[in-house]
Amino acid sequence: MGRVNRGFGLGGGGQAVTIRPVNSSPLGFFDSGVGGLTVVRAVQELLPSENILYLGDTARLPYGSKSPETIRQFADEDVRFLIAKGVKAIVVACNTATAHALPSLHEKYRIPILGVIEPGVEAALSCPDALRIGIIATRGTIHSHAYQHALALRKTGLLIHGQATPLLVPLIEENWIDHPATRQVLKTYLDPLVKKGIDTLMLACTHYPLLIPILKELLPPEVRLVDSATTCAEHLKKELTRLGLLEASDRVGSLEIHLTDLSEEFEVLARQFLAKSPGRIHRAVLGG
Amino acid sequence: MGRVNRGFGLGGGGQAVTIRPVNSSPLGFFDSGVGGLTVVRAVQELLPSENILYLGDTARLPYGSKSPETIRQFADEDVRFLIAKGVKAIVVACNTATAHALPSLHEKYRIPILGVIEPGVEAALSCPDALRIGIIATRGTIHSHAYQHALALRKTGLLIHGQATPLLVPLIEENWIDHPATRQVLKTYLDPLVKKGIDTLMLACTHYPLLIPILKELLPPEVRLVDSATTCAEHLKKELTRLGLLEASDRVGSLEIHLTDLSEEFEVLARQFLAKSPGRIHRAVLGG
Numbered sequence: 001m002g003r004v005n006r007g008f009g010l011g012g013g014g015q016a017v018t019i020r021p022v023n024s025s026p027l028g029f030f031d032s033g034v035g036g037l038t039v040v041r042a043v044q045e046l047l048p049s050e051n052i053l054y055l056g057d058t059a060r061l062p063y064g065s066k067s068p069e070t071i072r073q074f075a076d077e078d079v080r081f082l083i084a085k086g087v088k089a090i091v092v093a094c095n096t097a098t099a100h101a102l103p104s105l106h107e108k109y110r111i112p113i114l115g116v117i118e119p120g121v122e123a124a125l126s127c128p129d130a131l132r133i134g135i136i137a138t139r140g141t142i143h144s145h146a147y148q149h150a151l152a153l154r155k156t157g158l159l160i161h162g163q164a165t166p167l168l169v170p171l172i173e174e175n176w177i178d179h180p181a182t183r184q185v186l187k188t189y190l191d192p193l194v195k196k197g198i199d200t201l202m203l204a205c206t207h208y209p210l211l212i213p214i215l216k217e218l219l220p221p222e223v224r225l226v227d228s229a230t231t232c233a234e235h236l237k238k239e240l241t242r243l244g245l246l247e248a249s250d251r252v253g254s255l256e257i258h259l260t261d262l263s264e265e266f267e268v269l270a271r272q273f274l275a276k277s278p279g280r281i282h283r284a285v286l287g288g
Numbered sequence: 289m290g291r292v293n294r295g296f297g298l299g300g301g302g303q304a305v306t307i308r309p310v311n312s313s314p315l316g317f318f319d320s321g322v323g324g325l326t327v328v329r330a331v332q333e334l335l336p337s338e339n340i341l342y343l344g345d346t347a348r349l350p351y352g353s354k355s356p357e358t359i360r361q362f363a364d365e366d367v368r369f370l371i372a373k374g375v376k377a378i379v380v381a382c383n384t385a386t387a388h389a390l391p392s393l394h395e396k397y398r399i400p401i402l403g404v405i406e407p408g409v410e411a412a413l414s415c416p417d418a419l420r421i422g423i424i425a426t427r428g429t430i431h432s433h434a435y436q437h438a439l440a441l442r443k444t445g446l447l448i449h450g451q452a453t454p455l456l457v458p459l460i461e462e463n464w465i466d467h468p469a470t471r472q473v474l475k476t477y478l479d480p481l482v483k484k485g486i487d488t489l490m491l492a493c494t495h496y497p498l499l500i501p502i503l504k505e506l507l508p509p510e511v512r513l514v515d516s517a518t519t520c521a522e523h524l525k526k527e528l529t530r531l532g533l534l535e536a537s538d539r540v541g542s543l544e545i546h547l548t549d550l551s552e553e554f555e556v557l558a559r560q561f562l563a564k565s566p567g568r569i570h571r572a573v574l575g576g
Contacts, residue, residue, distance in 0.1 A: 059358050060348045067551045070347050139553065167469075170458040181455075181476065184469035261358045265427065 021088035021111075023247050026051040026256070027236075028087030030078040032063035034266055035169070035206040036093025037273035039116065040255065042233035043091075047246070051253040053085055054093075055284055059260035062169065063096040064138025064205075071140065075101035077286045079109060081258075088245050091236060092116065095204050095228060096138050099146035112243060116228040119235035120202055121150040124226045130200045132159045134193040134223075137204035139164040147204055161196050165189045165205075172207045173269060177214060186211075186218055194220065203227040210272070258284035309376035309399075311535050314339040314544070315524075316375030318366040320351035322554055323457070323494040324381025325561035327404065328543065330521035331379075335534070339541040341373055342381075343572055347549035350457065351384040352426025352493075359428065363389035365574045367397060369546075376533050379524060380404065383492050383516060384426055387434035400531060404516040407523035408490055409438040412514045418488045420447045422481035422511075425492035427452040435492055449484050453477045453493075460495045461557060465502060474499075474506055482508065491515040498560075546572035 027043070027050050029036055034056050043050065055078055057063075063071050075097045082090055089112040092098045092105070098115030105113050124130055135147045142164040151160055168189075171182045193201065201223050203209065209227045216225070240246045247253065257278050259266055270278035315331070315338050317324055322344050331338065343366055345351075351359050363385045370378055377400040380386045380393070386403030393401050412418055423435045430452040439448055456477075459470045481489065489511050491497065497515045504513070528534045535541065545566050547554055558566035 059354060065349075065551070065553065066347060066549050070549045167455075167458050167462060167464075170455050174455060176455075179472075179476070181469045181472035184467075184472055188467070188469065261354050263353070263355045265353065 021086055023088065023245055024051065024249065025086055025088040026053040026254075028053050028055070028082030028085065028090040029093045030055040030057070030075075030082060030090070030097070031094040031206060032057050032074075032097065033061040034058070034259070034270045034273055037257075037270055037278075038206050038209045038229040039091060039093040039232050041274050042229040043236060044253070044255070046233045046237055047240070047253075049247045049249050049251060049253050051247065052255045053082065053087055054255065054257045055081055056257070056259045056266070057286070058263075058266050062138070063094060064140040064166065064169070066140065068100045068140075068144070071097055071100040072104055075105060076108070079105055079113070081284060081286050083109070083111060087111070089114065089236075089240065089243075091232065093206055093232070095206065096140040096144075099141045099144035112239065112245070114232070114236055114239060116206065116232045117146055117150055117204075119231040120204065120226055120228050121147065121154060122235070123231040124151070124200050124202055125155055127200070127224060130224070131157070132196060132198045132200070133161070134196070134198035134201045135160070135162045135204050136165045136168070136189065136193075136201065136208065137162070138169065139166050141204055147202065159196070161193055161198060163189055163193055168211065169205065169207050172210050175272065177210060182214070183218070186214065190215075190218060194223075198223060200224045200226060207273075255279065256282065258282045260284050260286060309374055311376065311533055312339065312537065313374055313376040314341040314542075316341050316343070316370030316373065316378040317381045318343040318345070318363075318370060318378070318385070319382040319494060320345050320362075320385065321349040322346070322547070322558045322561055325545075325558055325566075326494050326497045326517040327379065327381040327520050329562050330517040331524060332541070332543070334521045334525055335528075335541075337535045337537050337539060337541050339535065340543045341370065341375055342543065342545045343369055344545070344547045344554070345574070346547045346551075346554050350426070351382060352428040352454065352457070354428065356388045356428075356432070359385055359388040360392055363393060364396070367393055367401070369572060369574050371397070371399060375399070377402065377524075377528065377531075379520065381494055381520070383494065384428040384432075387429045387432035400527065400533070402520070402524055402527060404494065404520045405434055405438055405492075407519040408492065408514055408516050409435065409442060410523070411519040412439070412488050412490055413443055415488070415512060418512070419445070420484060420486045421449070421488045421490060422484070422486035423448070423450045423490045423492050424453045424456070424477065424481075424496065425450070425490075426457070427454050429492055435490065447484070449481055449486060451477055451481055456499065457493065457495050460498050463560065465498060470502070471506070474502065478503075478506060482511075486511060488512045488514060495561075543567065544570065546570045548572050548574060
């Protein structure tokens, strides 16, 4: 897999699509579905002038239960779609894709590509008292050991407890956040972490910020919550500043959502994750 | 979409793959994942000599939450894969795909293609007392109204209550069948059906046979359960007999499983749904 050396163009044997992004070019985000819109929402709050292009691979969601090879292939197709649209930088707004595909994407593409793991890990360790760290995420993210590895690289002596919590996404997508079943499920998932005396809980899935109120209720008050969305937005601001890629205008940026499968349900979820209307949603065709 | 008129060959502009199946050719099954193996298990019990080729589109599962157009496109690719492998008949071992894609598949292909809905509906109505019928299924199946329509076509005066139960597949795949959260979820889903006085409950998803013991516990004893797996196996036997396509040999048939994404988890689930070892699982590549 050679590094692509012409603009941010696409690799591969065929014709190169070379679009030279400028500061007003959109930021590209991708996720397996619409959960990554929690990251978009946090970015819109912090960087309101940025134009945003969001790709959700709803035809093949979820990524969290699939194999690393398949996730890498899907992520590669997602990145190619965004590059062809002329984005200036890409945010992998999906923990599973970050965990499995970010290194290979960095190897293959020259465009800045940010994941959600490093920012979360940095934020978790910004508090010097953080020593016993729980991580909740999809099975794919936990089994990748990406969070565990990133934490261990930065600080020795940490006690790290990863807990796969595959039922949380379906419950959130049902909007059963206040349902007794969700409390039952959370209790089963959290009890072992609480027993281990965690001081920090990393919400390592873009859906989970919606659970923050109920998590605060269920966890001891001293447990600090670190989510993917706000930490990623702060990291993105720093990176765009460093690269001189911030949009300078003071008007409010646009948001364009592309999904590989459209349905009323995805629209309802998009509204829930964004906390506002998603506007007209476009149908994306990947591949090529 | 013209009817394909050469053998059971594939349509489309390219070269036709024409394999003339014989009685010893395998039966083809497809599903979005491994849930359809409950149908395979029922068929193996009823027709032990048949060779079986199973395709699970695990890279794109689930189908239940996706749009009708996307489901039809996926089902079409699944059928083409099986036809190219020389199967003699195809079972759509997936309620969502049957609901959305079976009519268009019948229009396009000449090979016998059976779904799981007609057999279930026939079985439900085989009892003359069946008047108040509940259906539990994925959102896609319920919203297709395929069951409601098939029931209404066969008998007037029925009271039909469809209930989308999207959390059941994730809970079954977690093997949380005996977990208190599953009881909570089932209570929430079943209470409205019980209040409506259903006499029959159709388990309109291939995963749900695994819930039969707990459903029997939670439902009034007079409610009759009708599942997709055993009813489909009986219907298949009748159809193969009618078409003169039954395998005559008295040896035990083979089972070959192809999945579009492989993972340890799918192997574990396959074993659970089949109630025995799935053997070596092959990686399937669709398209073309």
